Each structure stands twice: as structure tokens, then as C-alpha cells.
Amino acid sequence: MWKEIGGREAGQIRPNSFANRVKSHRLSTLQLSNYKEIVSPHKGSINSLQVDLTEERYLLSGASDSSVAVYDVQRATDYEGGGHIAKHRSVFVVDKQHEHGHKYAISSAIWYPVDTGLFVTGSYDHYVKVWDTNCTRVVMNFKMPGKVYRTAMSPLAASHMLIAAGTEDVQVRLCDIASGAISQTLSGHRDGIMTVEWSTSSEWILVTGGCDGAIRFWDIRRAGCFRVLDQSQSQLGRRPPLLKRKVSISKSLSAGQNSSVKPRAPQKKSANGNGVRQSSVGRIPAKGSVRQRLHPGMLSSQDRATAHYGAVTGLKVTENGMYLLSAGSDSRIRLWDVESGRNTLVNFETVRLQTSKPIQLATTQDPAVVFVPCMTAVKAFDIWSGKTCLTFRGHYEYVNCCCFSSQDQELYTGGNDRQILVWCPSRHISDGVDAGPMQDQDNWSD
Amino acid sequence: MKNDTNSDSSKPKKRRRDEEIEAESSSSDRTLSLEENLTFSDTLVALRIMRAQFPHIDKVSIRPFILQSQLYSSVNDRTQVDRELESLRRERVLRVFKLNTGQDDHAIMFLDDYLNQIECVVKRMEEKKQVNLEVFEWFQTHVLDSKLEPSVGHEELCSLLSIVGKVKDEHISLLINAGILTRQLIDPDMYWFAIPNIGSVLKGLSQGRKEIISFLNRRKYKEMMLALLEKKHLRFSPLDMRFHLRDLIGSGHLKTIHTPTGLVVQISKD
Numbered sequence: 001m002w003k004e005i006g007g008r009e010a011g012q013i014r015p016n017s018f019a020n021r022v023k024s025h026r027l028s029t030l031q032l033s034n035y036k037e038i039v040s041p042h043k044g045s046i047n048s049l050q051v052d053l054t055e056e057r058y059l060l061s062g063a064s065d066s067s068v069a070v071y072d073v074q075r076a077t078d079y080e081g082g083g084h085i086a087k088h089r090s091v092f093v094v095d096k097q098h099e100h101g102h103k104y105a106i107s108s109a110i111w112y113p114v115d116t117g118l119f120v121t122g123s124y125d126h127y128v129k130v131w132d133t134n135c136t137r138v139v140m141n142f143k144m145p146g147k148v149y150r151t152a153m154s155p156l157a158a159s160h161m162l163i164a165a166g167t168e169d170v171q172v173r174l175c176d177i178a179s180g181a182i183s184q185t186l187s188g189h190r191d192g193i194m195t196v197e198w199s200t201s202s203e204w205i206l207v208t209g210g211c212d213g214a215i216r217f218w219d220i221r222r223a224g225c226f227r228v229l230d231q232s233q234s235q236l237g238r239r240p241p242l243l244k245r246k247v248s249i250s251k252s253l254s255a256g257q258n259s260s261v262k263p264r265a266p267q268k269k270s271a272n273g274n275g276v277r278q279s280s281v282g283r284i285p286a287k288g289s290v291r292q293r294l295h296p297g298m299l300s301s302q303d304r305a306t307a308h309y310g311a312v313t314g315l316k317v318t319e320n321g322m323y324l325l326s327a328g329s330d331s332r333i334r335l336w337d338v339e340s341g342r343n344t345l346v347n348f349e350t351v352r353l354q355t356s357k358p359i360q361l362a363t364t365q366d367p368a369v370v371f372v373p374c375m376t377a378v379k380a381f382d383i384w385s386g387k388t389c390l391t392f393r394g395h396y397e398y399v400n401c402c403c404f405s406s407q408d409q410e411l412y413t414g415g416n417d418r419q420i421l422v423w424c425p426s427r428h429i430s431d432g433v434d435a436g437p438m439q440d441q442d443n444w445s446d
Numbered sequence: 447m448k449n450d451t452n453s454d455s456s457k458p459k460k461r462r463r464d465e466e467i468e469a470e471s472s473s474s475d476r477t478l479s480l481e482e483n484l485t486f487s488d489t490l491v492a493l494r495i496m497r498a499q500f501p502h503i504d505k506v507s508i509r510p511f512i513l514q515s516q517l518y519s520s521v522n523d524r525t526q527v528d529r530e531l532e533s534l535r536r537e538r539v540l541r542v543f544k545l546n547t548g549q550d551d552h553a554i555m556f557l558d559d560y561l562n563q564i565e566c567v568v569k570r571m572e573e574k575k576q577v578n579l580e581v582f583e584w585f586q587t588h589v590l591d592s593k594l595e596p597s598v599g600h601e602e603l604c605s606l607l608s609i610v611g612k613v614k615d616e617h618i619s620l621l622i623n624a625g626i627l628t629r630q631l632i633d634p635d636m637y638w639f640a641i642p643n644i645g646s647v648l649k650g651l652s653q654g655r656k657e658i659i660s661f662l663n664r665r666k667y668k669e670m671m672l673a674l675l676e677k678k679h680l681r682f683s684p685l686d687m688r689f690h691l692r693d694l695i696g697s698g699h700l701k702t703i704h705t706p707t708g709l710v711v712q713i714s715k716d
Binding site: 213232234236237306309330331332345346350351352385386 | 523524525529549550595596632698714
């Protein structure tokens with residue numbers, strides 16, 4: 001360690017690679033923390049965890065007993081075990097007794113991306129509520145037609161404040177905080193929507209995963225989705241080779257133009273009018289919408305490509321915006337290249353994944369490791385080879401959500417056993433770094 | 447495995463000779479020990495060897511197929527398996543079929559074997575004096591060649607078959623009756639390619655899997671030496687133990703542990 005610092009000082013190691021080395025070393029020593037604990041006041045299983053995006057200081061958790069709690073993960077509320085174990089109790093808790101609180105389980109609780117003054121919760125009681133953090137009051141209420149499975153706000157948004165809500169209903173709804181109404185609905189899925197994520201490279205692009213197994217990319221400025229991911233469209237490697245990409249583009253164009261002559265199946269990537277619709281012979285399909293004239297943007301609703309053989313239960317866009325990870329109820333995790341829309345065929349060794357609830361995945365910043373809740377353990381996979389690096393066993397029941405704080409390299413996981421566990425890089429207790437706060441009575445917030 | 451630290455030089459030579467004789471006799475048998483042949487270096491090598499080791503089933507005439515989970519247990523890197531399978535599929539060396547026995551089960555068959563299997567089915571139908579048999583030829587030349595995925599949509603199938611002649615509902619019903627196309631619960635509008643005459647084998651597959659898992663579950667520590675487990679005979683499955691073991695290890699239900707006395711197979715706890 002000191003040798004590396006010396007190397008950094010002398011200029012032999014560049015600053016970024018030094019930081020990455022330290023971070024990956026700490027990541028490899030992650031284990032159940034023996035010096036930090038989060039005391040969870042929840043009486044139901046924990047469905048959602050998120051650390052705020054601005055300071056990575058406050059952890060927001062939503063549980064099945066309609067309670068929401070916020071914890072300060074950097075400053076402990078009290079110490080135990082002779083000052084060695086830091087206990088973090090909740091800063092505040094909102095539960096069913098609150099006059100405007102949720103009545104049923106909360107499936108998703110997220111921070112307002114700009115600051116921690118607001119947070120948004122979505123619940124099985126069909127409501128999405130926006131709360132003021134300081135007064136713990138409901139500021140806005142949006143009624144949805146079904147149970148809300150996931151809510152998401154774009155971390156990059158500079159010109160809109162839309163909350164994307166995925167519900168049991170087949171349409172994705174965008175709720176606008178500025179106007180207080182549901183401003184847009186996106187149709188295309190054929191079953192409920194379990195996961196919603198905003199793209200990390202553009203504030204207008206939304207990715208949704210449905211119970212029908214499809215993953216759709218939406219540009220909210222237009223109607224209809226512009227891409228449906230198909231698991232049979234694959235590429236061998238992280239990015240497609242340059243030459244091959246040209247061939248596939250020309251194929252899709254020619255298939256679109258002369259669909260009667262060439263027997264090749266047309267590429268289903270773009271909402272291309274000529275490719276998808278063929279004259280039906282004999283049988284009329286069950287939906288019966290082929291004869292209808294559709295808006296060109298809505299033709300993608302005909303595209304029935306699936307990304308998974310079951311429901312899509314988890315989605316995560318990597319922070320560089322280039323790759324998308326999806327977990328499905330067919331117990332497969334797939335890595336997709338966002339730009340080409342293809343399956344990179346990385347095989348993540350999972351045996352079983354939870355099928356009934358959406359799960360929350362987490363990735364490290366330079367996407368090196370992905371954390372996936374697999375039943376009662378959380379597994380960390382190397383993102384490019386799919387091999388299991390680490391397994392975190394600590395929960396007594398199924399794990400639903402995990403959240404990685406890249407600043408401190410800490411992993412927070414919540415599960416059906418009502419506990420939030422903290423996984424930290426190992427540290428020697430004799431370091432005595434935290435022995436100070438026992439005597440230090442001041443608690444200035446910086 | 448050999449404890450010959452205290453013996454003098456003549457004894458190890460004797461033991462080695464004995465082992466050589468044993469190895470020769472075992473290789474001259476048809477059955478090679480699974481323990482020594484669990485992993486291969488390359489997907490194509492693994493596929494060819496497993497095709498050769500496919501058990502002979504009496505009542506059903508079926509060409510050898512390999513399950514994708516068997517490949518995962520035979521080659522160390524799963525991503526490499528997936529990518530090599532994809533490139534072999536694109537080169538039309540083999541075809542992948544989605545089975546309906548449980549989640550994410552896929553069967554792989556070499557293309558020549560599959561075409562042979564279709565031939566057998568067509569011959570049997572000819573004997574029964576079926577009409578409209580030209581649809582099988584259309585299917586082989588147009589659909590199989592251009593559709594490399596395991597499924598095909600209804601409209602696409604009709605358009606591909608209509609290139610040659612007029613396609614009617616009876617043609618598609620014939621394909622389904624022959625067992626070449628099936629429908630699954632996932633999508634009402636989608637046909638899935640299937641291997642004809644495979645039904646009884648798939649039933650044996652599920653029953654064999656259950657039998658092995660329940661057998662190991664009943665044991666005290668839920669584990670057994672691979673060398674001993676291999677020799678057991680399955681009551682409910684026409685496929686042999688080695689086939690099932692590769693499949694269960696690859697799908698993650700069983701795991702192998704290296705011990706000083708050999709490989710031990712254990713039920714995995716996740």
C-alpha cells in the first residue's frame with residue numbers, strides 16, 4: 001500500500017489507476033461488517049434501498065409494512081461494544097399511522113435526484129407519493145390503475161421532472177412533479193411492467209422490463225418504443241466488430257425494401273413498417289389488430305421479441321451508459337450492449353432467482369462487478385466473464401434489494417427477514433481510527 | 447491417490463503396471479469413467495464426444511442430442527460455451543431447440559442428425575399414406591435454412607413456406623402432428639422447433655432427474671462419491687446415469703467437490 005502511494009507521489013502510477021487499484025482491492029475484501037450496523041425499524045420485508053445520489057450519505061428504505069425510513073450511513077447515532085461498533089438508527093420513520101401514508105406494501109422508494117429534499121414512493125395501494133423530507137409530509141399524490149412495482153427518476157434530467165412508474169397495467173406512466181399530473185403514457189408492453197430504469201447517458205431515454213419478458217427502450221419525446229431487445233440477436237464480444245455491423249445494417253434495409261423476394265427474416269430492430277407486417281394466410285391472429293392502421297411510431301407494439309423466457313425482474317444500466325444488465329424469472333442474467341441492442345452472451349452462473357418480486361441489482365462505477373440478489377445470498381459477478389467473484393451469505397430469507405455506495409465501497413442489502421445488512425471492506429479493529437468520536441461531543445454537519 | 451512414500455522402488459512400479467492394465471481394460475469397455483472425462487477443452491470436442499456417448503434406447507429411434515446444461519458442466523468457461531454455440535449455430539453445424547421440461551432447458555442436435563430424424567418421420571408418414579407431404583421438403587429447404595432461432599412466428603412461417611407453393615392450414619397441422627413444430631405456453635402466436643419422437647425421452651429425463659435428486663437427498667450428508675454413483679442403475683429413465691449427472695451438475699442442482707479420494711457429488715444448497 002505504501003509502495004503504491006510512493007509510486008503515485010513519484011508519478012509512476014497515474015491518479016485514476018491508483019484510485020481504481022485501491023477501490024478494487026477494497027472491493028475484493030468485502031464482508032459482513034463487524035464495525036457498522038444499521039438498525040432497521042421495519043416490521044415487514046425490505047423491498048427497496050437507495051443511497052442518495054448527491055452525497056451518498058442518506059440511505060432510504062421502503063418496506064412491506066408501508067414504512068419508509070432514512071438512515072445516515074456516514075455518521076453513527078450511537079456506539080456499542082466499547083466504541084467499536086457503530087450503530088446507525090433511522091433519522092426518521094414514516095409508517096401506516098401517518099395521515100397520508102401508504103396503506104399497503106411499499107415496493108419502491110427513491111430520492112429526488114437533485115437533492116435529498118424530496119423522495120418518491122410507490123406502493124401496492126396504487127399510489128405514487130412525493131414527500132418532503134424535512135417535514136415528512138406528502139406533497140403530491142398520483143393515482144395509478146394498478147399496483148406500482150417500480151418508480152424511477154432520471155439522474156441526468158435537466159429539463160424535466162418526470163417520475164416513470166411501472167405498474168400491473170400494461171402502460172408506463174410518466175408523472176410530472178412540476179404540473180402534478182400524469183403527463184404521458186407509453187404503450188407497447190403486453191403485460192405488467194416490473195422494472196423501470198432511466199438511461200444514464202440521455203435524459204430522454206427510458207428502459208422498461210415487463211412481465212411479458214420484453215425489454216423496451218423509449219424515447220419520451222416520441223410515441224412508441226424505438227427498440228425491443230431480442231435474446232436471439234446476439235454478438236460475440238463486448239462490442240460488435242466493425243465490418244459485421246455494416247453487413248447487418250444493409251441486410252435490414254434490403255429486407256425492408258423487398259420483403260417478398262428475399263426469404264430472409266427481416267431484422268426486428270427498428271420500427272420498420274415493411275418488415276414486421278406480412279399478409280396473414282388463413283388464420284387471423286388472436287389480437288386481430290393486423291388490419292388496423294397504426295401510427296408508424298406504434299408499429300413496435302407488434303414486435304413480440306422477448307429478452308427473457310419469463311418476466312424481467314431486474315434492470316440496471318451501467319454508469320457509462322453502454323451496457324444494460326437484465327435479470328429474469330427464467331433465472332438468467334443477460335448483459336446487453338445498448339448501442340447495438342444485442343445480447344453479449346455473457347453467462348452469469350445463477351441457479352435460481354426470485355420470480356415473484358422485482359429485484360434490485362447494483363454495479364460498481366467502472367462496471368467491473370455486478371451484485372445480484374440470488375435467493376438468500378447476494379452474489380458478485382465479474383461483468384465480462386460472468387464468473388462469481390464473491391458470495392455474501394448473511395440474510396435468513398430472500399434478499400430483495402442491494403445498493404452499492406461507490407464512494408465508500410460499501411454494499412447495503414435488504415431482504416424478507418426485515419434486516420438491512422452492511423458489507424464493508426475488512427478493517428483491523430486495532431486501527432483505532434474511530435476511537436475519536438467517543439470523546440468528541442460535537443457533531444457538526446459539514 | 448498413491449501413498450508410496452515408505453515403499454521401495456520396486457513396489458511403485460508394480461502398482462503402476464496394475465493401474466495401467468486397469469486403465470486399458472476400462473478404455474476397452476464402452477463406458478469411460480465420468481470422473482476422468484468430466485471436462486473438455488472445447489465446445490465442439492465436448493459436443494462430439496457426448497454425441498458418441500449418447501445411450502442407446504430400445505423402443506424409440508432417436509438420434510443423439512445434447513442438453514445445454516451438459517455443456518456447461520463439461521467446459522469450464524460458460525461464456526465461452528455460449529459464444530461458441532452461437533457461432534456454430536450461425537455456421538449451420540447444429541441447431542438449438544427449447545424444451546418444455548422446466549426452465550431454460552435447451553437441446554442441441556447436429557444438423558445432419560436432425561435432418562435424418564425428419565427423414566424417418568416422413569418415411570413413417572408415407573407408409574401411412576398421408577397427403578401433403580411436400581410441406582416437409584419446403585420446410586427443410588426454406589424454413590430451416592433461414593430461421594436459425596429456436597422459434598418462428600406464425601406469419602413468418604407461412605410467408606417462408608409460401609415461397610414454393612400455396613400453404614394451407616393442413617400443411618401446418620401436418621408439421622405439428624409430425625412433432626417438428628410445437629407451441630408452448632409462452633406465446634400463442636409462436637411456433638417452436640422441436641425434435642420429433644422425443645416425448646418419451648423427455649419424460650424419462652424429468653423422472654431421472656427427480657430420482658437422482660431424491661436419492662441423494664435421502665442420504666445422511668446428501669452426497670456420494672462420483673465413482674460409486676456412476677455405477678447405479680436408474681429405474682425410471684431410459685437415459686444413462688452419466689447423461690443425467692452431466693445435466694444436473696451443469697444446471698447447478700449438484701456440485702462436485704474435489705477430495706483426496708476423488709470427486710464427490712453433493713446437492714447444492716442454493
